[in-house]
Amino acid sequence: MSDRQSAPTPPLSPHAHGLPILIIGSGSTGLALGQGLGKAGISCIIFEKDxxxxxxxxxNMGLHWGAPILKSLIPEDRWARIQSVQVDPHNPTKNEDTLAFINGATGEEMVAFTFGPFYRLRRSKLRSLLAPGLEIRHSKTLCNVTYAHDGQSVTAHFNDGTSATGCMLVGADGARSTVRQLLLGPTKGAINRIPYAATFVQRRFTREQALYLRSFHPLFLASAHPDKHFAFFGMQDAADADDPTSWTFFFYISWQSSVEEQDATAGWTDAQRLAQQKQFARKFCDPWKSAYEWTPDNAPVWYLGLTDWDPGRQGYRWDNHSGLVTMVGDAVHPMTYQRGQGLNHSITDAGKLTESIVEIHQGANRNETIASFENEMIERGGKEVRDGTANTRLLHDWAKVQQSPFFTKGVTKD
Structure with a gap:
């Protein structure tokens, strides 16, 4: 991919130095970026549509090779509380842990990965850990972005008629990013739907049931099934270590589902989604078979068709307006989740962009610095998007499952 050429920009003017960084989206990425900027003494405001x-x-999400970067972005006392953010805060993170990948029909271990430290973090708790000390403005839905003629500021416009001006705008607004669509248009900026789907269940069980289900692994377990299904089973929240009835489990089965099938079933109820999952689970070994049998037919679930967006595609490089606007995390490289790489790449984006913004505030050329940041992010994140989608395809093809990156490399970084 060739880099977009644009005229050099002068160092930030005194006016621009007085303006904040505008961050669109208060997910884990936007909050981590906000913490990194705050630690560096750079003003920012986060805007959230909710x-x-x-x-x-x-x-919940896996954090492993990205953990040192998150640690560098947040205050020491905040990192000291990372254990409280885990799905089981009572079970200290090990320096190394072994995670098994099994045959979903027989329960036979197909491969096991030993690595660490591995943090399994609840998304809500991670956001609560990262939010304090940041200026977050809620109920702000972005509708447009405009740029000053002098190239020194950018203005975000919101649906409620308000606006905010900053020295840079960062889209951290998730897989269906408005910032991405404003930069690339509704066609190129739209999320890419792929032919796989999953229905997710979160459930508590009786004491005996919970103890039995957790006996398979205290953290999580993954499997592929000869019927071309992939499945996950793990903890979501171990609220009370001594009360298994307080434990919430998180599990799903994913399957090949054409975009046409996804559209045709768009109106399905939770009961229909769960019934489909239960039908799949009848051919699975435990813990899936029992977990689905013990889940009431009227239990709430949620369904997602899988998506991605590859920033490395030819012709998809956006105009960053000489470094006034960029994107991070799922806004720029949303990927499938079966290999647990998304959070690690997103936190890496936040760390690298923080470093770049610090350099700009110290006098570095904004255009060149942001272009360099984006080049690295596009190469790294784009490769992971492509590898992730290939991994999803292979995990749902029993004849090729052993060729998948999950099977050959686990969840470690290349």
């Missing part, structure tokens, strides 16, 4: 930090859906 009315509050809390959201109705919660899930």
């Amino acid at each position: 009315s509050a930090l809390e959201r109705s859906r919660d899930w």
Whole structure:
């Protein structure tokens, strides 16, 4: 890919130095970036479309090779609390842990990975850890971005009629990023739908059931099934270490599902989604078989068709307006989740962009510095998007599952 050529920009003017960085989105990436900038003494404001930090859906994410970068972005006392953010805060993170990948039909171990430290973090708790001390403005839905004629400032415009001006704008607004669509248009900027889907369940069980289900692995377990299904089972929240009835488990089965099938079933109810999962699970070994049998037919679930967006595609490089606007995290490289790389790349973006903004504030050329940041991010994140989607395809093809990156490399960085 050739770099976009543009005229050099002068160092930030005194006016621009007085303006904040505008961050669109208060997910983990935007908050981590905000913490890094705050630690460096650089003003920023985060804008969030939701009315509050809390959201109705919660899930968990793996943090491993990206952990040192997150540690560098946040205050020491905040990192000291990282254990409290884990799905099981009572079970100290090991320097090394072994995670198994099994045959979903027989329970036979196909491969095991030993690595660490591995943090399995609840998304809601991670955001709560990262939010304090940041200026977050809620109920702000971005609708447009404009740029000053002198090239020194950028203005975000919101649906409520308000606006905010900063010396740079960063899109950290997730897989269906508005910033990306404003930069590339509704066609190139749209999320790419791929032919796989999953339905997710979060559930508590009786004491005996919970102890049995967790006996397979205290953290999480993954499997591929000969029927071309992939499955995950793990903890979401171990609220009370001594009360298994307080433990919430998180599990799903994913399958090949054409975009046409996804559209045709768009109106399905939770009960229909769960019934489909239960049908898949009948051919699975435990813990999936029992977990689905023990889940009431009217239990709430949520469904997602899988998506990606590759920033490395020819012709998809955006105009960053000489470094006035850029993107990080899922806004620029949303990827499938079966190999657990998304959070690590997103935190890496936040760390590298923090370093770049510090350099700009110290006098570095904004255009060149942001171009360099984007080049590295596009190469690294784009490769992971492509590898992640290939991994998803292979995990759902029993004849090729052993060729998948998950099987050959686990969740470690290349």
